[in-house]
Amino acid sequence: MATINYRLADGTDQVVDVPQGWSLMEGAVKNGLRGILADCGGACSCATCQVVIPDDWIARLTPASEEEEAMMEFAADPQAGSRLSCQIPVTEAMDGMVVQLPKTQLI
Template identity: 45%
Template sequence: MASVTIIEFGGTEHEVEIEPGKSLMQIAVDNSIPGIDADCGGACACGTCHVIVADAWFAKTGQTSDEETMMLGMTPERAETSRLACQIETSDALDGMVVQLPEFQM
Protein backbone atom coordinates (compact mmCIF):
# COMPACT_ATOMS: atom_id res chain seq x y z
CA MET A 1 0.00 0.00 0.00
CA ALA A 2 1.23 3.50 -0.86
CA SER A 3 2.22 5.85 1.96
CA VAL A 4 3.51 9.32 2.72
CA THR A 5 5.68 10.50 5.60
CA ILE A 6 4.62 13.55 7.59
CA ILE A 7 7.33 14.99 9.82
CA GLU A 8 6.35 17.15 12.77
CA PHE A 9 8.36 20.32 13.41
CA GLY A 10 10.17 18.56 16.28
CA GLY A 11 11.22 15.68 14.03
CA THR A 12 8.69 12.98 14.88
CA GLU A 13 7.84 11.05 11.73
CA HIS A 14 4.45 9.57 10.88
CA GLU A 15 4.11 7.20 7.95
CA VAL A 16 0.47 7.09 6.85
CA GLU A 17 -1.25 5.10 4.15
CA ILE A 18 -2.53 6.96 1.12
CA GLU A 19 -6.22 6.71 0.43
CA PRO A 20 -6.45 7.69 -3.26
CA GLY A 21 -8.79 10.60 -3.82
CA LYS A 22 -8.61 11.90 -0.24
CA SER A 23 -6.73 15.07 0.53
CA LEU A 24 -3.48 14.86 2.44
CA MET A 25 -5.15 17.01 5.12
CA GLN A 26 -7.98 14.51 5.61
CA ILE A 27 -5.53 11.61 5.83
CA ALA A 28 -3.50 13.52 8.44
CA VAL A 29 -6.65 14.31 10.45
CA ASP A 30 -7.87 10.70 10.18
CA ASN A 31 -4.50 9.58 11.58
CA SER A 32 -4.45 12.22 14.37
CA ILE A 33 -1.21 13.81 13.17
CA PRO A 34 -0.29 16.64 15.57
CA GLY A 35 0.34 19.95 13.83
CA ILE A 36 -2.42 19.74 11.20
CA ASP A 37 -5.22 21.89 12.61
CA ALA A 38 -7.55 21.88 9.57
CA ASP A 39 -9.77 24.58 11.06
CA CYS A 40 -11.79 25.15 7.87
CA GLY A 41 -12.26 21.45 7.15
CA GLY A 42 -10.50 21.56 3.81
CA ALA A 43 -12.11 24.59 2.18
CA CYS A 44 -8.78 26.36 1.49
CA ALA A 45 -9.94 29.18 3.74
CA CYS A 46 -7.61 29.19 6.74
CA GLY A 47 -4.07 27.94 6.06
CA THR A 48 -3.95 25.66 9.13
CA CYS A 49 -2.88 22.60 7.15
CA HIS A 50 0.33 24.14 5.81
CA VAL A 51 2.97 21.59 4.81
CA ILE A 52 6.37 21.96 3.22
CA VAL A 53 6.79 19.36 0.51
CA ALA A 54 10.20 17.79 -0.11
CA ASP A 55 11.71 19.35 -3.25
CA ALA A 56 11.66 16.11 -5.24
CA TRP A 57 7.90 15.74 -4.73
CA PHE A 58 6.65 19.29 -5.14
CA ALA A 59 5.85 19.10 -8.87
CA LYS A 60 3.83 15.93 -8.30
CA THR A 61 1.44 17.65 -5.88
CA GLY A 62 -0.38 19.55 -8.62
CA GLN A 63 -0.92 23.20 -9.41
CA THR A 64 -1.34 25.79 -6.70
CA SER A 65 -4.54 27.78 -7.17
CA ASP A 66 -4.72 31.55 -6.72
CA GLU A 67 -6.80 30.99 -3.57
CA GLU A 68 -4.16 28.66 -2.08
CA THR A 69 -1.37 31.07 -3.00
CA MET A 70 -3.25 33.86 -1.19
CA MET A 71 -3.68 31.71 1.95
CA LEU A 72 -0.01 30.69 1.90
CA GLY A 73 0.97 34.33 1.53
CA MET A 74 -0.25 34.98 5.07
CA THR A 75 1.99 32.43 6.76
CA PRO A 76 5.37 33.64 8.02
CA GLU A 77 6.88 30.16 7.56
CA ARG A 78 6.14 29.88 3.84
CA ALA A 79 8.78 28.08 1.81
CA GLU A 80 9.28 27.61 -1.94
CA THR A 81 7.58 24.21 -1.71
CA SER A 82 4.76 25.16 0.69
CA ARG A 83 1.31 23.76 0.01
CA LEU A 84 -1.95 23.45 1.89
CA ALA A 85 -2.54 19.77 2.61
CA CYS A 86 -6.24 20.21 1.88
CA GLN A 87 -5.33 21.01 -1.73
CA ILE A 88 -3.16 17.94 -2.32
CA GLU A 89 -5.26 15.07 -3.62
CA THR A 90 -3.47 11.84 -2.83
CA SER A 91 -2.86 9.03 -5.27
CA ASP A 92 -0.51 6.08 -5.59
CA ALA A 93 1.78 8.41 -7.59
CA LEU A 94 2.66 10.12 -4.28
CA ASP A 95 3.94 6.88 -2.71
CA GLY A 96 7.03 7.79 -0.68
CA MET A 97 6.38 11.54 -0.55
CA VAL A 98 7.75 13.38 2.47
CA VAL A 99 6.29 16.59 3.91
CA GLN A 100 7.48 18.66 6.85
CA LEU A 101 5.17 20.59 9.17
CA PRO A 102 6.06 24.16 10.11
CA GLU A 103 6.52 25.16 13.74
CA PHE A 104 3.18 27.00 13.79
CA GLN A 105 0.00 26.89 11.75
CA MET A 106 -1.79 30.18 11.07
Protein backbone atom coordinates in the same frame (compact mmCIF):
# COMPACT_ATOMS: atom_id res chain seq x y z
CA MET B 1 -3.43 3.90 -1.34
CA ALA B 2 -0.18 5.79 -0.80
CA THR B 3 2.16 5.66 2.15
CA ILE B 4 2.92 9.22 3.23
CA ASN B 5 5.60 10.11 5.77
CA TYR B 6 4.53 13.18 7.72
CA ARG B 7 7.62 14.68 9.38
CA LEU B 8 6.29 16.48 12.43
CA ALA B 9 7.70 19.81 13.58
CA ASP B 10 9.41 18.11 16.54
CA GLY B 11 11.40 15.94 14.12
CA THR B 12 9.48 12.70 14.58
CA ASP B 13 8.03 10.86 11.61
CA GLN B 14 4.54 9.45 11.35
CA VAL B 15 3.96 7.15 8.42
CA VAL B 16 0.34 6.83 7.31
CA ASP B 17 -1.41 4.92 4.55
CA VAL B 18 -3.69 7.46 2.85
CA PRO B 19 -6.43 6.37 0.44
CA GLN B 20 -6.28 7.73 -3.08
CA GLY B 21 -8.58 10.75 -3.43
CA TRP B 22 -8.19 11.96 0.14
CA SER B 23 -6.19 15.15 0.58
CA LEU B 24 -2.89 15.20 2.46
CA MET B 25 -4.80 17.14 5.14
CA GLU B 26 -7.46 14.42 5.46
CA GLY B 27 -4.75 11.78 5.77
CA ALA B 28 -3.21 13.69 8.67
CA VAL B 29 -6.39 14.71 10.48
CA LYS B 30 -8.15 11.35 10.16
CA ASN B 31 -5.07 9.66 11.62
CA GLY B 32 -4.72 12.06 14.57
CA LEU B 33 -1.43 13.70 13.56
CA ARG B 34 -0.32 16.73 15.55
CA GLY B 35 0.47 19.87 13.57
CA ILE B 36 -2.29 19.97 10.98
CA LEU B 37 -5.00 22.12 12.52
CA ALA B 38 -7.28 22.36 9.46
CA ASP B 39 -9.55 24.88 11.15
CA CYS B 40 -11.69 25.31 8.00
CA GLY B 41 -12.01 21.57 7.38
CA GLY B 42 -10.40 21.69 3.96
CA ALA B 43 -12.22 24.67 2.41
CA CYS B 44 -8.99 26.52 1.57
CA SER B 45 -9.92 29.40 3.85
CA CYS B 46 -7.60 29.27 6.87
CA ALA B 47 -4.01 28.21 5.93
CA THR B 48 -3.66 26.10 9.10
CA CYS B 49 -2.85 22.94 7.15
CA GLN B 50 0.40 24.20 5.64
CA VAL B 51 3.02 21.59 4.77
CA VAL B 52 6.38 21.88 3.07
CA ILE B 53 6.83 19.65 0.05
CA PRO B 54 10.43 18.67 -0.78
CA ASP B 55 11.85 19.92 -4.08
CA ASP B 56 11.94 16.42 -5.59
CA TRP B 57 8.17 16.06 -5.08
CA ILE B 58 6.86 19.58 -5.73
CA ALA B 59 7.13 19.28 -9.53
CA ARG B 60 5.11 16.04 -9.45
CA LEU B 61 2.07 17.71 -7.91
CA THR B 62 -0.68 19.69 -9.56
CA PRO B 63 0.34 23.35 -9.29
CA ALA B 64 -1.32 25.48 -6.63
CA SER B 65 -4.52 27.21 -7.73
CA GLU B 66 -4.86 30.99 -7.56
CA GLU B 67 -7.11 30.50 -4.52
CA GLU B 68 -4.45 28.44 -2.73
CA GLU B 69 -1.70 30.92 -3.63
CA ALA B 70 -3.82 33.78 -2.25
CA MET B 71 -4.52 31.88 0.98
CA MET B 72 -0.79 31.16 1.45
CA GLU B 73 -0.41 34.87 2.25
CA PHE B 74 -2.11 34.06 5.56
CA ALA B 75 0.09 31.05 6.37
CA ALA B 76 2.53 31.44 9.24
CA ASP B 77 6.10 31.62 7.93
CA PRO B 78 5.62 30.10 4.46
CA GLN B 79 8.77 28.89 2.71
CA ALA B 80 9.82 27.41 -0.60
CA GLY B 81 7.70 24.33 -1.14
CA SER B 82 4.90 25.45 1.19
CA ARG B 83 1.46 24.26 0.14
CA LEU B 84 -1.92 23.85 1.78
CA SER B 85 -2.36 20.15 2.41
CA CYS B 86 -6.13 20.42 1.92
CA GLN B 87 -5.49 21.26 -1.72
CA ILE B 88 -3.30 18.26 -2.54
CA PRO B 89 -5.23 15.12 -3.48
CA VAL B 90 -3.35 11.92 -2.77
CA THR B 91 -2.56 9.64 -5.69
CA GLU B 92 -0.77 6.31 -5.83
CA ALA B 93 2.14 8.15 -7.50
CA MET B 94 2.73 9.92 -4.16
CA ASP B 95 3.64 6.64 -2.43
CA GLY B 96 6.74 7.26 -0.30
CA MET B 97 6.39 11.06 -0.19
CA VAL B 98 7.78 12.87 2.83
CA VAL B 99 6.06 16.11 3.87
CA GLN B 100 7.34 18.46 6.56
CA LEU B 101 4.98 20.12 9.01
CA PRO B 102 6.19 23.61 9.94
CA LYS B 103 7.25 24.52 13.48
CA THR B 104 4.65 27.29 13.48
CA GLN B 105 1.98 24.56 13.64
CA LEU B 106 3.56 22.62 16.51
CA ILE B 107 0.80 21.71 18.91
